[in-house]
Amino acid sequence: MTNKRPYPAHNENTAPSPAKSGGLLYSVICGALCCLILCSLAYCLYLSVPAEAVQKLQPQIALKTQPETKAQFTPNPQIAAQWHPLLERLKNDDMYGVDVDHWFASFTDEFSSKPMGAKVTTLFKKRFIPPHFAYFRKPLTPPEFYPGVITTDNVVKCLAFLQTNAEIFQKAEAKYIVPKEVLVSLLMVETRLGTFTGSEKAFWSLACMAASDTPASVQTYLERLPYTEAHGKWLQDVLTARSQWAYTELKALIMYCRLHEHNPLEITGSIYGAIGLCQFMPSNIPFYAVDGNGDGKIDLFTLEDAVPSAANFLKTHGWKQDSTKERKARLLRYYNNSTAYANTILALADAVNALAVAEAQKNDSNATAQTGKEG
Numbered sequence: 001m002t003n004k005r006p007y008p009a010h011n012e013n014t015a016p017s018p019a020k021s022g023g024l025l026y027s028v029i030c031g032a033l034c035c036l037i038l039c040s041l042a043y044c045l046y047l048s049v050p051a052e053a054v055q056k057l058q059p060q061i062a063l064k065t066q067p068e069t070k071a072q073f074t075p076n077p078q079i080a081a082q083w084h085p086l087l088e089r090l091k092n093d094d095m096y097g098v099d100v101d102h103w104f105a106s107f108t109d110e111f112s113s114k115p116m117g118a119k120v121t122t123l124f125k126k127r128f129i130p131p132h133f134a135y136f137r138k139p140l141t142p143p144e145f146y147p148g149v150i151t152t153d154n155v156v157k158c159l160a161f162l163q164t165n166a167e168i169f170q171k172a173e174a175k176y177i178v179p180k181e182v183l184v185s186l187l188m189v190e191t192r193l194g195t196f197t198g199s200e201k202a203f204w205s206l207a208c209m210a211a212s213d214t215p216a217s218v219q220t221y222l223e224r225l226p227y228t229e230a231h232g233k234w235l236q237d238v239l240t241a242r243s244q245w246a247y248t249e250l251k252a253l254i255m256y257c258r259l260h261e262h263n264p265l266e267i268t269g270s271i272y273g274a275i276g277l278c279q280f281m282p283s284n285i286p287f288y289a290v291d292g293n294g295d296g297k298i299d300l301f302t303l304e305d306a307v308p309s310a311a312n313f314l315k316t317h318g319w320k321q322d323s324t325k326e327r328k329a330r331l332l333r334y335y336n337n338s339t340a341y342a343n344t345i346l347a348l349a350d351a352v353n354a355l356a357v358a359e360a361q362k363n364d365s366n367a368t369a370q371t372g373k374e375g
Contacts, residue, residue, distance in 0.1 A: 083104050168307050
């Protein structure tokens with residue numbers, strides 16, 4: 001078969017003809033002359049522009065080449081100076097607004113190192129101070145359950161709470177397959193069935209932690225510890241990580257309040273910012289919180305929203321009807337990473353269920369006896 005090429009193959013033994021060589025040289029000379037003529041015309045045009053126009057044009061060119069900078073932040077003079085760096089940070093993240101300005105200006109409590117100081121104290125003792133039982137031959141085992149929670153009184157309260165709010169718990173159980181006894185036990189452990197949602201102001205507490213990113217901000221707490229310069233790097237790493245965590249939670253709380261029209265100054269919570277009957281961290285709200293009553297808003301201080309939100313959290317993390325007790329305990333630790341916490345909820349739920357069964361059997365016996373008398 002003949003191999004036909006669309007173009008002739010290069011033959012290194014074939015030399016270019018004199019005619020082709022002369023044409024190439026002529027093209028090069030013409031191109032050089034054209035470039036020289038164009039450069040000359042451009043220079044003449046530049047000389048014809050008045051010097052005043054060139055001076056006016058140069059600052060504009062320099063301005064366009066400089067990077068754009070954001071307007072300097074001017075804090076509200078009514079807001080304490082300790083909050084200014086945090087407010088500037090919120091502004092740079094497009095989170096600052098009239099509402100945020102008003103909230104910070106309305107603080108009745110000044111900046112405090114208490115939230116971050118408490119966390120640093122706990123972590124320092126855990127890391128550098130051996131627990132008292134380490135000096136004994138046999139270390140004390142951690143408690144298997146929360147003390148004082150699994151009591152007859154609390155079991156009765158949980159069952160009565162279930163019966164009073166039966167529709168809410170039954171609806172959540174049907175949709176999210178988490179037993180109502182587990183949900184009511186979780187509320188008992190978290191907030192005593194909604195009667196205690198925390199004594200701290202969540203917004204203020206998170207703001208304090210977010211603004212506490214230097215050793216000076218927790219100095220009073222360091223003075224109570226055997227702290228030395230050798231702990232400096234550890235301390236700064238803790239402050240950086242924890243203040244960034246609090247800043248993320250603060251932004252999430254701002255978004256939650258804006259979206260659902262809540263006043264953050266009225267929201268109580270734990271010292272670390274957990275809020276509502278189900279004690280959600282603000283960053284968990286967009287992912288797990290549920291509008292249970294269908295009013296278009298999420299209010300975790302209402303039972304209609306808090307119960308299905310807690311159930312949705314557990315189901316999303318893998319709760320199933322046929323899960324083993326060990327797996328259920330592991331899933332509850334996603335809610336609070338404590339073995340005693342998980343064990344307490346499951347044991348309390350079993351006790352509530354047992355009491356409900358006993359009461360049902362008692363009611364059935366009474367009904368049967370009453371029917372026999374009537375017969």
